Amino acid sequence: MSIFDPLPADLHDKKIVCSYVNATSKIQIARITDVPLWYFERVVFPGQNLIFEAISSAHVEIHTGMMASSILSDTIPCVQLQVEEASCALPDWVPIKHIDDDSLHDPSELLNLPEPEVVS
Numbered sequence: 001m002s003i004f005d006p007l008p009a010d011l012h013d014k015k016i017v018c019s020y021v022n023a024t025s026k027i028q029i030a031r032i033t034d035v036p037l038w039y040f041e042r043v044v045f046p047g048q049n050l051i052f053e054a055i056s057s058a059h060v061e062i063h064t065g066m067m068a069s070s071i072l073s074d075t076i077p078c079v080q081l082q083v084e085e086a087s088c089a090l091p092d093w094v095p096i097k098h099i100d101d102d103s104l105h106d107p108s109e110l111l112n113l114p115e116p117e118v119v120s
Helices: 101-105 107-111
Strands: 015-021 028-032 040-044 049-055 059-066 069-077
Touching: 015 059, 028 049, 040 049
Parallel strands: none
Antiparallel strands: 015 049, 028 040, 028 059, 059 069
């Protein structure tokens, strides 16, 4: 997610995690310009999955690269790109530790990840 340009803390809209996949053979630019006091822009290579945080009312503009220029090829409401569960955006090999109330009382519990399964 966007660590370099976090969303402003005083936003009233709900923050959501979004996923966009460039399913074309061309380089694209994903840009969000309709969030006050915040600007988001990323290059998305062909086949790349971009995971980012936005607010539910934002829209992502998709600009597709052409010879020495780009064209606005789509505008998508971020809520349509929302990832329901953060874990579904992770590859299967990433270990996931579910947090319960007991873990929150003793943070050292969070470091005890299960052993990875060995696939034969």
